[in-house]
Amino acid sequence: MGDKGTFWLPEGASTLAGEVDALFYFVYWISVVIFVAVIAAMVYFMIRYRRRTPHDRPPVVHESKVLEVTWIVVPTILVLIVFTWGFKVFLKLGVAPPDAYEIQVVGQKWSWQFNYPNGVRSSELHVPVDRPVRLQMSSVDVLHSFYIPAFRVKQDVLPNRYTSIWFEATRADTFQVYCTEYCGTQHSGMLTKVIAHEQSAFETWLQESGIPDDASPAQRGALLYTQLGCQACHSLDGTRLTGPSFQGLYGSTHGLADGSSVEVDDNYLRESILEPSAKIVEGYANVMPASYGGLTEDELTALIAFIEEQQP
Numbered sequence: 001m002g003d004k005g006t007f008w009l010p011e012g013a014s015t016l017a018g019e020v021d022a023l024f025y026f027v028y029w030i031s032v033v034i035f036v037a038v039i040a041a042m043v044y045f046m047i048r049y050r051r052r053t054p055h056d057r058p059p060v061v062h063e064s065k066v067l068e069v070t071w072i073v074v075p076t077i078l079v080l081i082v083f084t085w086g087f088k089v090f091l092k093l094g095v096a097p098p099d100a101y102e103i104q105v106v107g108q109k110w111s112w113q114f115n116y117p118n119g120v121r122s123s124e125l126h127v128p129v130d131r132p133v134r135l136q137m138s139s140v141d142v143l144h145s146f147y148i149p150a151f152r153v154k155q156d157v158l159p160n161r162y163t164s165i166w167f168e169a170t171r172a173d174t175f176q177v178y179c180t181e182y183c184g185t186q187h188s189g190m191l192t193k194v195i196a197h198e199q200s201a202f203e204t205w206l207q208e209s210g211i212p213d214d215a216s217p218a219q220r221g222a223l224l225y226t227q228l229g230c231q232a233c234h235s236l237d238g239t240r241l242t243g244p245s246f247q248g249l250y251g252s253t254h255g256l257a258d259g260s261s262v263e264v265d266d267n268y269l270r271e272s273i274l275e276p277s278a279k280i281v282e283g284y285a286n287v288m289p290a291s292y293g294g295l296t297e298d299e300l301t302a303l304i305a306f307i308e309e310q311q312p
């Protein structure tokens with residue numbers, strides 16, 4: 001990152017960024033000119049027509065047709081220009097080229113997950129440069145909003161419905177992603193990165209991120225732990241995040257919110273992942289996403305084997 005943007009916007013890095021910026025600065029400079037003109041006129045009138053003696057009366061004002069027509073016609077023209085121009089750019093941003101590379105995006109409290117056509121999952125967005133990419137997005141819980149300032153794209157992400165955006169990155173670099181819809185206590189931490197690769201580096205990344213066939217369950221679990229975003233809430237070193245750490249979890253006995261206690265074995269872990277609200281760990285909020293209910297047997301086994309390995 002560390003790019004040389006302006007005070008208003010980071011340096012653009014997508015094919016449409018220039019068009020969005022041109023429109024933005026058009027509106028911006030018109031606003032500056034009008035602002036300065038209005039303030040200057042106000043100050044001038046304040047001085048010119050100030051009350052000089054207690055008996056001063058304001059002069060009688062007469063209407064001016066020319067003036068009235070001017071201040072109706074000029075703003076109307078400006079608004080029409082901004083509308084037509086804005087609508088054109090809006091359409092370009094809204095309609096992805098048909099050959100765009102498609103990535104599924106899932107928003108959840110409070111992380112993003114990206115699913116690639118070949119089954120790779122990632123908690124950071126990797127994209128190729130010089131190729132249109134379309135994101136098909138949905139949320140498993142509440143409203144989120146996906147925003148990449150450097151690409152000038154932003155779109156709400158909703159439960160029960162798909163929304164989409166597209167962009168074409170123009171240089172290989174790392175860019176910030178924000179959630180811009182207030183979605184709960186950890187909203188400000190719902191961050192991730194876009195990593196734009198050269199085409200060949202992207203292919204390599206895609207190949208290497210697949211789960212190798214000869215990986216042990218615990219190794220596959222380790223990959224899933226990051227790819228599914230568990231690491232956002234569960235540490236491996238004992239640190240307390242939104243959820244309890246996995247360190248030393250397996251085989252321990254701990255209290256539940258309802259006052260009972262539980263021994264952590266495979267079946268308890270299985271239930272905790274598939275149905276997080278069935279048993280709530282004492283001292284924690286019921287905020288683990290229910291979206292893992294769809295994991296396959298294989299993925300569950302892998303995650304459990306991985307958690308089992310996390311002994312201090």
Ligand SMILES: [Cu+2]
Binds near residue numbers: 180183187
């Ligand atoms: Cu959010």
